[in-house]
Amino acid sequence: MTDLTSSPAAPAEPVHWVLTLSCPDRAGIVHAVAGLLAEHGGNITESQQFGDPETHLFFMRVQVEAAVAREELTEALTALAAQFSMTWHLDVVGRPVRTLVLVSTAAHCLHDLLFRQRSEDLPIDVVGVAGNHRDLEPLAEFYGKTFHHIPVTKDTKADAEARLLALVEELDVELVVLARYMQILSDDLCRKLEGRIINIHHSFLPSFKGAKPYHQAHSRGVKLIGATSHYVTGDLDEGPIIEQDVERVDHSRSTDAMVALGQDVERRVLARAVRWHAEHRVLLNGHRTVIFR
């Protein structure tokens, strides 16, 4: 397997590292982490932490400039992690996360991600676009992305998922984004991609779960519609929420007008969720998320 996050063994230049960790809360964690980083000549540029009084878990994200080799830092962190029962991840600030985008026919989310990647330094590298329809192939190609057509029928669903998984491995995919991909994934696939697959749901969850949320919203007469980006789990529309936002509607909006307006919220919410994930700002706290913005 390619080492996606490699950096020079003995850096002459300082590297800007980002470290995220979580562990059972207790005294001395910050001091221990800051100490470890200081020992390796690190200068902390950004740091956030949160101790959850309910779960008694502690979460931390720290950016540090240090002229230290990855192996050396990894070794030190491994030792510390053992001591504090830490889950941790080390990466380089700004490294683009290798991303596969799954689509059906709606263009707005794919379009937005590709545009933001190019123009706004969204730190992802879209290594491929896969669709169960061919509608968005030209759009993908305009941005120089390979389009993989993987049709899905009831009978071919297992095959299609196998092809998706194969793609994830071939392309060293770190993040899968469901950009209005209108297929329900199997529990098995959800489990295999756990923590690295993000969906955009076109409602303000937990309202209007399931199909046709804008129809539901219109019928209930709500005054705000919304969108929710969340990690995908086997439990449909119940995964940990990363981001949500809303838009005002009034009585004169038809369902179709809500759908059109909602596209704006959907793409904005998805783009934020993908950015925060790719910047290692999202940590899992059970079925909720800690977001260090």
Next chain:
Amino acid sequence: MTDLTSSPAAPAEPVHWVLTLSCPDRAGIVHAVAGLLAEHGGNITESQQFGDPETHLFFMRVQVEAAVAREELTEALTALAAQFSMTWHLDVVGRPVRTLVLVSTAAHCLHDLLFRQRSEDLPIDVVGVAGNHRDLEPLAEFYGKTFHHIPVTKDTKADAEARLLALVEELDVELVVLARYMQILSDDLCRKLEGRIINIHHSFLPSFKGAKPYHQAHSRGVKLIGATSHYVTGDLDEGPIIEQDVERVDHSRSTDAMVALGQDVERRVLARAVRWHAEHRVLLNGHRTVIFR
């Protein structure tokens, strides 16, 4: 019964009327209404309408200055209404709506309504405050309002509701506001006050119906909390929505912090709903509302 909306029989001065109506949609309604108003020397100052393509109902709100007696206008409207199968309401712009506020122990909504009535020309006249606890009596009295203590237990619920209804009649109450009144009203009472009783629910409905919505929201890990003001019907938390709004929360917010933050949204949303109702800007369209802002 007192005529709450009386105006001089033969006004020397023009009166600023507000007329709301709804009826099956068909050609010529606007022309007929505008014609009727023109015949009585009316000058339209504000007018809005909406034809619902789904229910085929037509809604209209018009403000008109006219030096015409109420009786004369009423007679003309009655004739027109028969022709178009209209439901209609005529009132004077800015006339304070006689309002009874029901409370329990939480002060923020009552406080806000009383303050806005005094300082911001919220067009209501709070003719009384009734509470199942005495906590808010001093607040009511500071604003010169009579406080009615109507305790409720499982055994006295029917009696308490009878007292409430009696109060509504004695005080010629036009609007009842549940300002975080923590009692579920009987179907019977809901029916009797239909269309003139407004509640504030402390969640973004239809999410988190029922009890302890902030606990539910915290547990689900949502990124926005909200509040919903709606007409009360026998179907709990399912009445027609008048207004909703949200506030951003993050992972560090405890349930208690959400409750505190939510108070701000609740009072804002309730105040808007009460204002729009009192300004005759809310029309019922089945179990949804048309809001002419």
Next chain:
Amino acid sequence: MTDLTSSPAAPAEPVHWVLTLSCPDRAGIVHAVAGLLAEHGGNITESQQFGDPETHLFFMRVQVEAAVAREELTEALTALAAQFSMTWHLDVVGRPVRTLVLVSTAAHCLHDLLFRQRSEDLPIDVVGVAGNHRDLEPLAEFYGKTFHHIPVTKDTKADAEARLLALVEELDVELVVLARYMQILSDDLCRKLEGRIINIHHSFLPSFKGAKPYHQAHSRGVKLIGATSHYVTGDLDEGPIIEQDVERVDHSRSTDAMVALGQDVERRVLARAVRWHAEHRVLLNGHRTVIFR
């Protein structure tokens, strides 16, 4: 000149018309307009009006379904307009407005307009894109739009503006959109295109007029950045405002990060302004606007 807004002389099918008008306020306008429309068999589907108590001007926008020929309606309106000193405009609901987009190097606004035109029924027909740089030529061509390269230097400015005006005439352009076009137009050009040229300014006007508004915003330490879409007049950044919106920033945002974040607000605000203009929802009230949403 092509008649951009022609419709069948004797429609068998009803046409959905949109009529906007303004005139000195006085009694009877609504009745007269509704009467005229009723005489021609019109069914009003949407109608809004506003009487400005300060300028004593009256504004109205009405959508009406009527199986009437344009000539007949025009004749009737011309007569009415003379009577009430009206300025008026008649069009067909949803007819795409012929639009020329001017750009420099920043892609986000052009990108957004082209995408919305295609996917969200933004009722414009982009008949050409003109840029003083060639950077956005591929983007324009991906959407099938002809790109006109009109370089501008101090010496060639007059020539460049002449070419722009020629393009406006050749292409029967109804609306010019400055989509982050980084050139100041001459007074003369502004006058010639008055009321049909829209700009997006990257600040919450009147704050931070002129150059580098994000630098100014960062330096002042504001907590919200914004964008403003307005009609262009000879008076730089002082034209009538159509729409504004803001986004929250905090101390950690560098100027560059503000620029990136601001792109989102800019494109959203510009898209709304263009939509409302193209739907004939914007009426001029001196140097302010009336927006019938």
Next chain:
Amino acid sequence: MTDLTSSPAAPAEPVHWVLTLSCPDRAGIVHAVAGLLAEHGGNITESQQFGDPETHLFFMRVQVEAAVAREELTEALTALAAQFSMTWHLDVVGRPVRTLVLVSTAAHCLHDLLFRQRSEDLPIDVVGVAGNHRDLEPLAEFYGKTFHHIPVTKDTKADAEARLLALVEELDVELVVLARYMQILSDDLCRKLEGRIINIHHSFLPSFKGAKPYHQAHSRGVKLIGATSHYVTGDLDEGPIIEQDVERVDHSRSTDAMVALGQDVERRVLARAVRWHAEHRVLLNGHRTVIFR
């Protein structure tokens, strides 16, 4: 002088401290601070930091639970501060800040602060209300606050300011809040209260500085109005901004309606600014602020 922030000399119970500091940025600050806190048995519960790449200043806020005497902690911090050229402040989490509120005749901000203090744990202790008019005396008294009537005329301004300063000293006031106090303070008073006097300005600064901002906003035809809370300096309306927010308006809003709507934004913005200041979340970075929310 009373020690406002005293805590037991030898606490048996741990105290929840909040430490804020700023200093020139360099490697090792976080480690040094975390080390100092760990040496005194501290458990960090919340910590945020920011290094400004432009000013090369470093800012930190840390909450720590520690069973340590104030004197001991103060001594250690004094030594550390010398080493890093730190400005620092140590306090107890949640300790109410002794606050004097200055008012004229508008009630909404005073009303909101007093209500929030009581109901939402806004961590201030309003030790007095001073007004140049008597209008708000009953409101202050309802909340059990002493009202000081300090009339101001052109001739008595110096005397009035002397009385205010005397009050600040007598009452050990830590924070002065200008809750729509319609007097311009002298440079001298601004300097004496620097960093501990907060104003609410009724516009989205830097737009509409000076008098009658809503009139200016109405006349310019803006689509959003706002409010700005800032520290007061001798340079009118130019002090460091703490918080801003906006509210949407449309063409139908008169100036008076904007004033009424603006009250809502003003009180919300002021309440947030006061809360953040009182929770020691606001640090000065030249004429800008760092807000650790």
